Amino acid sequence: MTQMKPELGAWVSIGAYIVLSLAKLYVGYVSNSEALKADGWNNFTDILGSIAILIGLLIAKKPRDDNHPYGHSRAEHISSLIAAFIMMSIGVDVLINALQTLKDREYVQPDWIAVWTAGASAIFMFFVYMFNKRLALVTNSQALAAAAKDHLSDVLVSVGTVVGVVGAQLHMRWLDPVTAFVIGFMICKTAWDIFREASHTLTDGFDDEMLRRYKQEIERIDGVKQVVDIKGRMYGNEVVIDVTICVAPYLSVVTSHDIADQVERLLEQKYGVVYAHVHIEPYAQDHVFHGE
Template identity: 25%
Template structure:
């Protein structure tokens, strides 16, 4: 498992390098197009690319830092650094949007003319194709190797492609109609779209920093627990997840047969934890607080030949996100013991 994680870290670092180099190339192409055309819309596209360059360089260092293993001062690893990277990128996008709108307003007031729009369209179109390939690559690596920084960069780069397409449409309209004020108007629209994109990225990053529950990962966790459920796992509830990049710490209460001894419970929970983590997309650990059944779960307990059963087994309720994260329907009065945990690296 260690080799697999190291390989994953190398892939994320390589993707960050590709992003940094490609962002510099795309920025240079757009600056050249602006110098040729004098278009405010092209300038707005180039300003966004400055954000791409800065964000790619920041992500390069953050991803290397986030890949460091857990240590004494960071027991859950360094993965939360990726949320800072994506939040920084979102803030930079919002700042670029303000700059773009300001330049567009100046162009509307002073009526700055455009020139050589055909050549500019070709250069900007080439930059859009490179950006499209980069954005799809970053999104794929970010999803496959659980990197929030790369996923945020990929989403930003793909939004940059849409921005460039909008700029190209605007330049095409200026060419067809000769109406020069369309150019800064397109730039204003680009700025507004970027401001919204930056807000969404910042909001998602703050959710990760504040351990906001992620519905998709919770759903996958519920499926893994249901798949690996054994008769001794009577109920799981009050589940919480702390996300630290690709490493997730899962804390929950597990109801077990009250007459089982410590060794039997420890062996069962250890096997269950290892099986769930193996089927879960992220690296992580599960830690359970153990609740004795107190004969409250007889009709949903599958333990065979139970010596204390008060009611016959009727139906085993499936694990779902709601059932795992809510408090249980029966009220258990027992004390909570803490089991060992299963961890992957």
């Protein structure tokens, strides 16, 4: 697993979604199940989203150049945004179709094959979810983590489809389009969550709790008098930290540089920070150099 790359997860997702979307759309139209058709369209959006994520992951691997001194890692977040837009557009379409069916009261009783298709899909997607979730943790890929989150929603959607179709079989035919409406809502909700997380990162949002943890660790380093400022940002799966520390003003340049190296090693070895920029300032309250 440690040798695997995040692109593998995208390829697995694409393959799984192609099979599931074709199967669900075909069975959904044959069995007259609005819920299963909605589930199939949900998986179709996931194909497009997974392709966008794959492209983002491949672009993110490009090395640094003159125009991209930090590399191309943020392409992952852009691909997540594209996936969110695609999912939202189809989710709205599913909502509209479900509402139209409920309004017209044109209910039909789907066949039992829709139940077996949705049930098998839920089990299959659960294994895909577990695989990509683990791969996202190993590779520290936010785009793949977003894809795994979508996989889990797909599992719940398929379970909901089973409930809707079974209810329709029990003469509650309105339950099938209601389930389709719920599925459409879940597609939109997942799209919004992915959009919010990606846009937060692209606008240099960062976890305050992690910054507090970094600050506490740095201030424990011998020679660091105070952490004046610390900022963080994400470039794909890479963390970049800018920190300003205060040291005693009588220290030599070499000693101060050694302290800065210790800060960089701490952040890299303990937290996997790829880039750490350490700025050093004299500690204003330390007057030993002036004999006070």
